[in-house]
Amino acid sequence: MTTHPHPRGPKPSRLSGGQIGLYAFLILSALFFLLPLYTMLVTSLKSMEEIRQGHIFALPATIDFDAWKTAWSGACMGTQCLGVRVGFWNSVKITVPAVVISVFIGAINGYALSLWRPKGSNLLFGLLMAGGLIPYQIFLYPLVRLLANLSLYNSVAGVVLVHVIFGLPLVTLLFRNYFVAIPEELCKAARVDGAGFWCIFLEIMLPMSVPMVVVASIFQFTGIWNDFLIGLVFAGRDNLPMTVQLNNIVNTTMGERAYNVNMAATILTAVVPLAIYFFSGRWFLRGVAAGAVKG
Amino acid sequence: MQAKRRRSLAATFALLPTWIAAIFVYIGTMVWSVRLSFTDSTIFPSSNYVGFAQYARLFKNSRWLASLENVLIFGVLYVAGCLALGFVLAAALDRKVRFESAFRTIFLYPYAMSFVVTGLIWQWMLNPTLGIQATVRALGWQGFVFDWIVNRDMAIYTVVFAGVWQGAGLVMVIALSGMRGIGEEQWKAAQIDGIPVWRIYLSIILPQLGPALAASGMLLSMGVIKTYDLIVAQTGGGPGYSTEVPAKFIMDNLFERQNLGLASAGATVLVLSVVMAVAPFRYALAIRARRRGAH
Numbered sequence: 082m083t084t085h086p087h088p089r090g091p092k093p094s095r096l097s098g099g100q101i102g103l104y105a106f107l108i109l110s111a112l113f114f115l116l117p118l119y120t121m122l123v124t125s126l127k128s129m130e131e132i133r134q135g136h137i138f139a140l141p142a143t144i145d146f147d148a149w150k151t152a153w154s155g156a157c158m159g160t161q162c163l164g165v166r167v168g169f170w171n172s173v174k175i176t177v178p179a180v181v182i183s184v185f186i187g188a189i190n191g192y193a194l195s196l197w198r199p200k201g202s203n204l205l206f207g208l209l210m211a212g213g214l215i216p217y218q219i220f221l222y223p224l225v226r227l228l229a230n231l232s233l234y235n236s237v238a239g240v241v242l243v244h245v246i247f248g249l250p251l252v253t254l255l256f257r258n259y260f261v262a263i264p265e266e267l268c269k270a271a272r273v274d275g276a277g278f279w280c281i282f283l284e285i286m287l288p289m290s291v292p293m294v295v296v297a298s299i300f301q302f303t304g305i306w307n308d309f310l311i312g313l314v315f316a317g318r319d320n321l322p323m324t325v326q327l328n329n330i331v332n333t334t335m336g337e338r339a340y341n342v343n344m345a346a347t348i349l350t351a352v353v354p355l356a357i358y359f360f361s362g363r364w365f366l367r368g369v370a371a372g373a374v375k376g
Numbered sequence: 377m378q379a380k381r382r383r384s385l386a387a388t389f390a391l392l393p394t395w396i397a398a399i400f401v402y403i404g405t406m407v408w409s410v411r412l413s414f415t416d417s418t419i420f421p422s423s424n425y426v427g428f429a430q431y432a433r434l435f436k437n438s439r440w441l442a443s444l445e446n447v448l449i450f451g452v453l454y455v456a457g458c459l460a461l462g463f464v465l466a467a468a469l470d471r472k473v474r475f476e477s478a479f480r481t482i483f484l485y486p487y488a489m490s491f492v493v494t495g496l497i498w499q500w501m502l503n504p505t506l507g508i509q510a511t512v513r514a515l516g517w518q519g520f521v522f523d524w525i526v527n528r529d530m531a532i533y534t535v536v537f538a539g540v541w542q543g544a545g546l547v548m549v550i551a552l553s554g555m556r557g558i559g560e561e562q563w564k565a566a567q568i569d570g571i572p573v574w575r576i577y578l579s580i581i582l583p584q585l586g587p588a589l590a591a592s593g594m595l596l597s598m599g600v601i602k603t604y605d606l607i608v609a610q611t612g613g614g615p616g617y618s619t620e621v622p623a624k625f626i627m628d629n630l631f632e633r634q635n636l637g638l639a640s641a642g643a644t645v646l647v648l649s650v651v652m653a654v655a656p657f658r659y660a661l662a663i664r665a666r667r668r669g670a671h
Contacts, residue, residue: 107479111483114541117501205391205394208398209402214654222408222640324605331496343500350490351493354488355485370553
């Protein structure tokens with residue numbers, strides 16, 4: 082009976098040398114990945130005096146939220162001192178409609194291309210896939226002229242349109258692959274019952290594809306929120322998204338750099354996609370994986 | 377017959393916006409840009425054709441040549457770095473470690489952030505008078521030098537640093553999900569044979585993950601050619617033009633230096649290089665698919 086392990090005794094040690102090495106490696110890697118975020122956070126909570134004295138990895142002596150307030154509503158971009166707040170709302174105005182429209186059109190495309198296959202479907206799909214691979218620089222100048230002729234250049238609507246167009250390849254692909262796996266009989270049965278193209282889409286296919294709608298929306302949302310190039314070229318001075326504003330605030334300030342304000346502004350810019358990442362968990366992963374294995 | 381035609385008309389109609397985008401934006405603007413690259417356009421497009429003169433000018437431009445060299449160095453090291461670090465991290469997490477999901481979250485979070493944010497974070501961490509160098513000197517090593525970001529010969533490697541920090545998590549996620557799909561039997565067989573764990577990962581697991589890793593390598597490479605915002609935020613292309621990249625060269629000539637013809641030639645070269653990189657890969661895939669169909 083004495084050999085019976087005591088239920089409250091210490092766990093048997095199974096930490097071999099290899100295990101210790103493994104954890105050491107993981108912890109060091111975690112520190113490497115966390116260090117930049119930590120640095121930003123502590124610096125944003127310091128006063129400029131403290132930044133001038135101490136080194137950047139030290140914890141703040143006194144926690145000071147002033148930099149966050151300045152970053153949000155007072156940081157200067159050129160002569161304007163309105164903070165990243167302006168850019169935040171511009172990003173919202175650009176991202177929300179762009180995501181909704183591109184996911185909706187992508188779903189229709191995927192549905193039409195996989196279950197209906199009208200004439201030229203393969204050609205269109207091939208064009209989209211090729212278009213998705215080509216560097217944006219070749220489209221930019223003519224597209225600027227095109228949008229200027231349509232009076233959409235330097236407007237939110239223009240940026241949204243460009244995001245939708247450049248988002249189509251991937252969103253279409255996601256939905257096409259999703260709908261291809263749905264048995265064709267389902268569609269045929271509905272057709273026999275007299276349902277048409279739109280009726281089948283809205284009442285059967287769209288409700289069935291909610292998981293893909295979520296994945297595609299997360300994918301598009303983080304992508305468009307993080308965009309820099311399209312916002313820079315097409316938005317115009319009054320509608321610059323947060324990423325462009327942030328870069329302008331940080332890289333064009335005159336005189337001494339307000340590191341604490343800059344870092345607070347940087348965190349504010351990253352907060353939305355990070356929140357999506359932390360709260361959507363599995364869905365974010367599925368979006369990332371779907372984007373990665375498009376092959 | 378009548379009914380069938382009406383239905384496919386609805387499908388055709390639904391794809392109309394995408395057709396317009398594909399024809400006018402993907403094809404139309406590309407043809408337009410290629411045409412511009414054969415003219416002497418400066419601020420405004422001109423119809424004065426000069427043959428390959430802009431291309432000759434381009435390849436005599438030391439800044440363009442430097443940008444090609446930089447993107448090659450950055451691309452090779454960034455893709456290799458992400459694949460290697462991502463695979464090793466995945467293998468470590470695959471060893472049934474505690475707090476696996478916490479580690480996973482930490483390794484992937486940078487991927488949710490924009491290149492602008494990534495570039496700015498690393499700009500601060502690597503700033504010699506403020507960041508890592510200053511910290512180590514404050515600890516007593518006065519002679520410590522880590523000024524790569526302001527060093528012409530080393531600055532491009534700091535961009536690799538930031539890129540790998542941002543992208544390794546993606547490879548880890550893909551590799552880890554691949555490892556989870558490999559059956560227990562192979563592990564048991566290998567362990568009975570007494571093969572050390574690291575050999576199993578290198579000789580048995582790695583080859584099986586080949587296709588998934590190749591796909592993520594492809595994806596990362598596509599990103600390399602588009603690299604623009606990371607450079608703008610982290611180094612602005614400097615010091616000098618030691619971190620200049622083609623995408624930035626094109627943007628500068630397009631919108632600041634008013635060299636429309638030259639920029640279009642650069643963009644055309646970029647597109648051609650993508651086509652040359654992707655075509656063999658696509659061709660191989662098509663052949664394999666056909667062979668599989670024949671069996």
